[in-house]
Amino acid sequence: METTVKKYTFKDFSSDQEVRWCPGCDDYVILRSMQKALPEMNVKKEDVVFISGIGCSSRFPYYMNTYGMHSIHGRAPGIASGVKLANPALSVWIITGDGDAMAIGGNHFIHVLRRNIDLNIVLFNNEIYGLTKGQFSPTSLVGQKTKSSPYGNTQPPFSPGELALGAQARFFARIGGNNPKEMSTIFVESHKFKGTSLIEVLQNCVIFNDGCFKNVTDKEVKEDQQIYLEHGKPMIFGKEKDKGLVLNGLKLEVVTIGENGITQEDLLVHNAKEEDPTLHQMLVRMKYPVATGIIRSFDDVTLEERMNDLTAQVKENSNFKKTDDLFFSGETYEVK
């Protein structure tokens, strides 16, 4: 049951700690978008918990004036799961990066998505290891020159969304690191969504991988290169709002409204709530335009709901109220 809580502003969520990311880093945008989104969530400050792993992104909890833990590399999903199962009333957020989530924490990442505990994961994808000063990550491109791949990276990358949907993610969104407004909206939607939600932020690392998403996220190109999806709306994009997506056989195709007799009616309408992830998967994989917004948001039972139902059922049918009832039950015998 939602009750109205005190009206906060973003300042209520800013801690007294000096923010120490490199100037110009997209992480600042994410932090501010979160601090602005939280007052919109109708959640008490003391009920918000941020859990991070290790990496540039993982300093995030220190800057939020909420409960938080800066934990160990890759393990935030496990810790956050424990927090949420211990107290399902909390709004629990995992802050992670591409290395933290998909390299060292890969196992936890897929399992947390599979289980569908009501957690929110914000994945800062910058396709590089920033904190250790510039090695290739599991999302770095083949050929990318980094400190640990001076002649070019030879390891093919993961696409976070593709991996997530393969791991049964019910909620997946993607957003450019320079889109604070939409980012805040997505954070609020993610909070409302019951289940594990994953938000991939295309985050520019100005120091070690500057411009890695510039062909997609730069102001001049983003409207033509991105399609911002909204549930129930036709798949339209472009500066002129004249481009759209249709399905041609088993492939998505970009069409121009007004050409070859195409009208808005012919375009696909986004259904984020569809259980079958096939189309979501195609949208996630699409290179042009790059899909942003909430790509998938399928309502499903959460793990804690299942666990609580079972517990309630067992409690009701059990004669064991106190541990003494158990200890003194069954095969006991008396020694006089």
Added chain:
Amino acid sequence: MNTAKIKEQPEVLEAVIIRFVGDSGDGMQLTGTQFSDTSAMFGNDIATFPNYPSEIRAPQGSLYGVSGFQVHIGSVEISTPGDEVDLLVAMNPAGLKTNLHAVKPGHTIIVDTDAFTKKNLEKAQYESNPLEDDSLENYRIIEVSMTSLTKEALKGVEGLDNKSITRSKNMFALGMVYWMYDRSTEHTEDFFNKKFKSKPHVIEANTRVLKAGYNYANTLELIPNSYTISPAKMSSGTYRIIMGNTATAWGFLAAAEKSGLELFLGSYPITPATDILHELVKHKHFGVKAFQAEDEIAGIASAIGASFAGDLAITTTSGPGLALKGEALGLAMMIELPLVVVNVQRGGPSTGLPTKTEQSDLLQAMYGRNGESPVIVIAASTPADCFDFAYQACKLALEHMTPVILLTDGYIANGSAPWKVKSVAEMPEIKNNLVIEVKENWHPYDRNEETLARNWAVPGTAGLEHRVGGLEKDKVTGNVSYVPENHEYMTNIRAEKVQRVQNYIPNIETEFAETGDLLVVGWGGTYGSLHTAVKQINEQGYKKIGLAHFNYINPLPKNTKEVLSRFKKVLVCELNNGQFSKVLSSNFSGIELLQFNKVQGLPFGNGELIQKFKQIVA
């Protein structure tokens, strides 16, 4: 009622060790459990140990498919399942072959001759039938056509297929052993009535076979007499037979209830610790949250999260799992959260001997983390006191705001013994360091002056929002700090906090002698073996041999050095290559420690201990 003739006065024995062995499908665990339960209810002290094959479905009749159950019962105090057996019941040749070495020369072996077929003998790799050659001449062999007699007894019972008829032959064996040791079949009959409530023909069949075995033994001339073991002197009260792992799980349940906190278990299956998970998942009626994670790391990580959020959090594992948990355990230690980690030790290193016992994770528990990262380490010593030490682990974790490692081992975890049932009301109070109200000038790292435990402010508490993490903290604010002096201060205070636990644990006391020639020192699961051996050597006239058995390893009891100094010689006995000995010598200089080590995946044998003691005091 049994129809047996009135028997002659049975011979009185102090204690007896019986081992039931057969194929995995022969029901040896059930047979053994029934015999031990009946004896316990009769008033004997008991200790049992199961021996399962490591393969899940080993081929029938094979040597590695043998399943066994050993029972030690006595009118005297029984501390271990015992080494050599007085009676072996072998349901097939493979069982005989793999267990013959454990039978005391001259003692009795009951065999089911029907199982000694050519095929079974081949599977057991016997070149000739041991019942027909002279290889068993040092033993008293009782040959019984158990399978045929079982079939005979079941003639006329409706609704039984051939397989279930043959499978009930274990009850024939049990009936015989009941007669031999002057036990009533009543408890087992009650057991059938309850267990097979809805299947009257199964009750009928099992009861018939059980009685047939009993009566057969009575009439059989091969068994000239029967024995009896009088009730043991045990303090009065309600008892039950409990397995070590169950006792551990129940200790946690009791601690959760006493502390008023919810119990959270994050765990990943691993032998021999999994039974704690199996037990705790059953108890949803107490609100236990048991979470089977994707790996050992997520197991402890989820427990750390639950602890951060205010639950009594536990994670359970065995050696290799503790290695995987090391980094997260360091985090729990750094952020000073209460957490209990159970390590049911097994043979190591690496995968080692998963189904065998060892004490070789002590140094891993003490030091197996990066940085200066002391945690409390305690060890249970018997199946029943797993309950107390699991409870105590929770109490120490909550009261001192630190992870606690509880060490048990495969031997006590799978072994069973009588447990004098404890009501939660009689358990010691458990305090905690939760802060529920906003205090002025509050900091997450404010400490209790006596214990040095920090505050425990959990999410959901308004006004106490704060961040913790693996980076070093400022001693007051808890914010990240790289100040060199602060790091040293914090390192020292975390160590001091663990050290001060000394003020809250009991002194070590010696048994059998307070001063003298030799102090036998042990820790953890070897208590039963050491206690029995030291007791026996004292009874043999060596009066100045004492035993000091440790449950608190880090920190050690305050009077440890003083106690060790009271004896001319100190012998540290452990199932590893000298790990506790290293802990002692790194704490106390000037005390010479002799060592007796065994690393075979087996508990200490009584004989080898006594021999060693004698050698030293000679």
